[in-house]
Amino acid sequence: MTILDKIIAFKKQEIAKIKAEVPVKKLVESPNFKRTPISLKASLTEKFSTGIIAEFKRQSPSKGIINDKVSVTEVTHGYLDADVAAQSILTDTSFFGGTMADLMEARTINTTKPILRKDFVVDAFQIVEAKAIGADVVLLIAACLTGEQLKNYGQLATDLGLEVLYEVHNQEDLDKLSDLDNKIIGINNRDLKTFKVDLENSIELASQIPSSSIKVSESGISDPRIVSGLKEYDFKGFLIGENFMKAEDPGLACQEFINQIR
Known part of the structure; x- marks a missing residue:
């Protein structure tokens, strides 16, 4: 059983429990449900966008504790000061130490930049939940879902006014997306089954993605020169978490990184 299998099995149990306790009606009635989401697409493609999607992540299964000293408040302020294109927040508790x-x-x-809810979506309930807690974008990981689920969950998110970051790692994942046009597609350089990182992965899969879609490279980006290199392959977004979070001041680390890619 891979780490991903464990996470998914646990997540399904967790969501079944939450669904039994929280009615969808309650989510729909939450104040955040009425807000108009901020577009990740627009943020990544606007002139002078940094393209950086900076993540708040306390820990991970592969690295253990990354940073449990800083608060989400101070990191959010720091990321906004650095002029990130978007913010990503882990909401998985058991494996990543995050919360809704x-x-x-x-x-x-x-209130100005899109927020991606980073979690393992295994049920439509989580998409409604994402809207209720104030997310603008949901992550749909192809390795965790069938082609049918990707389509249905993607449609539900769109119907709710949310955008979707479709995450792929290999050709098999990409093939699950029936239509690649006009999507935000994240290529994860980390194999979720082994947690090994290979940056060549972004470049290899990039050629399979049409120019109408927005390409995002995820994981293992630790050097501003990598961002410059990926831009040559038409990548517009760069999801970076651990590289900033392992610093004592993640916001400052993000600012210094962005200063080098401008």
């Missing part, structure tokens, strides 16, 4: 409260707290501070 983290995203809600960030949302009260961050």
Whole structure:
């Protein structure tokens, strides 16, 4: 059983429990449900966009504790000061030490940049939940879902006014997306089954993605020169978490990184 298998099995149990306790009606009635989401597409493609999607991540299965000293409030302020294109927040508790409260707290501070809810979506309920807690974008990981689920969950997110970051790691994942046009497609350089990182992965898969879609490179980006190199392959977004979070001041680390790619 891979780490991903464990996470997905646990997540399904977790969501079944939450669904039994929280009616969808309650989510729909939450104040955040009425807000108009901020577009990640627009943020990544606007003139002078940094393209950086900066992540708040306390820990991970492969690295253990990354940073449990800083608060989501100070990191959010730091990322906004650095002029990130978007913010990503882990809401998985058991494996990544995140919470939905983290995203809600960030949302009260961050009113100008899109927020990606980073989690393992295995049920349509989580998409409604993402809207209720103030997310603008949901992550759909192809390795965790069938082609039918990707299509249905993607449609539900769109119907709710949310955008979707479709995450792929290999050709098999890409093939699950029936239509590649006009999507935001994230290529994860980390194999979720082994947690090994290979930056060549972004470049290899990039050629399979049409120019109408927005390409995002995820994981293992630790050097501003990597961003410059990926831009040559038409990447517009760069999801970076660990590289900033391992610093004592993630916001400052992000600012210094962005200063080098401008």
